[in-house]
Amino acid sequence: MEQPLLDEVRDAIAQLAARPNVFTLSADEIGARAIGFGTPTAFGNTNWVSTVKNRSAALTVHLGSPSVRSGEPTSKKRDIRKHASDTIRTLHRYIERAPLMRVDCRVGDNPDFAPECTLYLSNYRRETARLAHKVLQTFFPSRSADGPRLTVVFVPEWQEKDRQILVFPEIGVTYVLGTDYYGEAKNAFLRMAMWRAKQQNMLGLHAGTKIIRATGPDGGSRRLGMLLFGMAASGKTTHICSDHGLHQPGEGVEIAQDEVVFWRPDGAALGSERGFYIKTEGLNAESHPLLYQAAASPNAILDNVMVDYLGNVYFEDRTLTANGRAIIQREDLGDLASSSIDLPPLSQLDGLIVAFMVRKYTVVPIASKLTPEQAAVAFLLSESIDSGGAESREIGGNPLLVGEPAEAANAFYELVKSHSGKIGCYMLNTGGVGEIVELGLDGARKVQRRVTRVEIAEMSAVIRGIARDTIRWHEDADWMVETPLHVEGLDATRFDLNKHYDQSKIDALIAQTRLERTQQIESIPGLDPRIKAAVEF
Structure with a gap:
């Protein structure tokens, strides 16, 4: 884009604050205005329903110098870029007249990196005040209304046919047009914060974090950090918000963050949010007690969840969308919430567990110990099955990446290598093994034999074993990784591939997985050769 x-x-953007059509309200006033357009629930909280119920990734374009531009393989993205100048000038004329609500907030809560932010939300549709309310429940209160900041201009009423998200990372501005989905506001601030962190020699990660206190084999106490990567529906949030059965004296967890952190060279991971924006599909008190308790709190905000005329909440109902959400507050995690949203430097920990959660259904081991090179491959691939059953991948599980994927992967690899004595890397498959699928002529998956699923308690046993350092590992017979021979509290034989397939089928499925990984990695230019060499693990 031309300068x-x-x-x-x-x-x-610099002129907006002083315009007569821009107004501010207190947080209480915004909340009161928003609640008038919501549906009260039996939990004592409020549910809102948006017209658009998913993020518009296919309509998101990064504009600026070549270092920030994302590949635009689709004709729609090319068209958005082609007409960006006209769109921007039309928008600038519009926001001189439309009523704009200004909302200030802050990403992060530390003295080193906590960018100030401003949302200019068109209030032409008054019910969209809920978006401002949700921003204030997700991020921290602003410390200053002046000075450098990240800015989002959000115009939900823009014509649907011209829906788009224009991102200008280098100047800290995002224009969100033609959608009323809250995730776009949240993602806009986090995406720009990740870019700014990169300029300050940090690596923005789409990962959850927590502290784990565990008893080691020698009876000594271990205080570990955990970085947990994973795409939607991989189990990342479930396992970030779990104590993994660490119930021995002195054991426990301290939940810090669920989605985005900024990883410093000293190993510290700085948090970004005070509220967690969690998926509610399948949420229930039996399998997700902590998350359910937080989502059922009066402090929570529900988003596109089914609520009946009596206010009863049905998290399992997908009539409106499979992407129901809730903003839960860390305080509603009770004693499991950490005192800080930040992980300390590695010098203050006994180690750091870096785990990549994937959801695969055939031959990927339920747990694999990775080398730093293999971990960098996992960072790039972030393999999963989406909620519709289709294969999906995102770089580092990161839908907010700005710039070249190889640059992020190389930086991740170097950071892991620099602390290799204190960082252990793992791939954890929350899906299972044994599924047999045929693809129809239309590409649809037709399940011939259902997967043997990894239960939440079983994956918790794996994580507990990693934290306590009690797993017996061995070289896998089929994969070039170490896999568990014995895990306390888990019958690992359930996931023995030879119980589900003959050897020829195992070999064919592994070869297919390796080919897919290789094709993906080969499509990413600029990767460190040591990472590329590790792709076929």
């Missing part, structure tokens, strides 16, 4: 147009965007 004069970036200057136009910067100038338009």
Whole structure:
């Protein structure tokens, strides 16, 4: 994008605060206005329903210098870029007249990196005040209304046919047009914060974090950090918000973050949010007691969840969407919430567990110990099955990546290598093994034999064993990794591939997985050769 147009965007944003059509309200006033358009629930909280119920990734374009531009393989993204200048100028004329609510907040809660943020939300549709309310429940109160900041201009009423998200990372501005989905506001701030962190020699990660206190084999206490990666529906949030049965004296967990952190060279992971934006599909008191308790709190905000005329909540109902959400507050995690949203430097911990959660259904082991090179491959692939059953991948499980994937992967690899004595890396498959699938002519998956699923308690046993250092590992007969021979509290024989397939089928499925991984890695230019060499693990 030409610099004069970036200057136009910067100038338009600089003038917004003083415009007569811009107004502010207190957090209480915004909340009261928003609640008037919501549905009260039997939990004592409120549910809102948006017209758009998913993020518009296919309509999100990064604009600026070549270092921030994302590949635009689709004709729609190319079209958005082609007409960006006209769109921007039309928008600038519109926001001189539309009623704009200004909301200030802050990403993070530490003295080193906590970018100030401003949302300019068009209030043309008054019910969209809920978006401002949700921003204030997700991020921290602003410390200053002046100075450098990340800015989002959000215009839900923009024509549907022209829906798009224009991201200007280098000047800290995002325009969200034609959607009323809250995730776009949240993601806009986090995406720009990750870019800014990169300029300050940090690595923005789409990962949850917590402290684990565990008893080692020698009876000594171990205080570990955990970085947990995973795409939606992989189990990341479930296992971040779990104590894994660590119930011996002195054991426990301290939950810090669920989604985005900024990883410093000293191993510290700085948090970003005070509220967690969790998926509610399948949420129940039996399998997800802590998350259910937090989502059922009066402090929670529900988003696109089914609520009946009596206020009863049905998290399992997918009539409106499979992407029901809730913003839960860390305080409702009770004693399991950490005192800080930040993980300390590695010098203050006994170690760091870096785990990549995937959800695969055939031959991927339920747990694998990875080398730093293999971990960098896992960071790039983030393999999973989406909620519709289709294969899906995102770089580092990160839908907010700005810039070249190889640059992020190489930085991740170097950071892990620099602390290799204190960082252990793992791939954890929360799906299972044994599924047999045929693909129809339309590409649809037709399940011939159902997967032997990994239960939540079983994966908790694996994580507990990693934290206590009690798992007996061995070289896997089929994969070039170490896998568990024995895990306390888990019958590992349930997931023995030879119980589900003959050897020829195992070999074929592994070869297919390796081919898919290789094709994905080969499509990413600029990778460290040591990472590329590790792809066929």
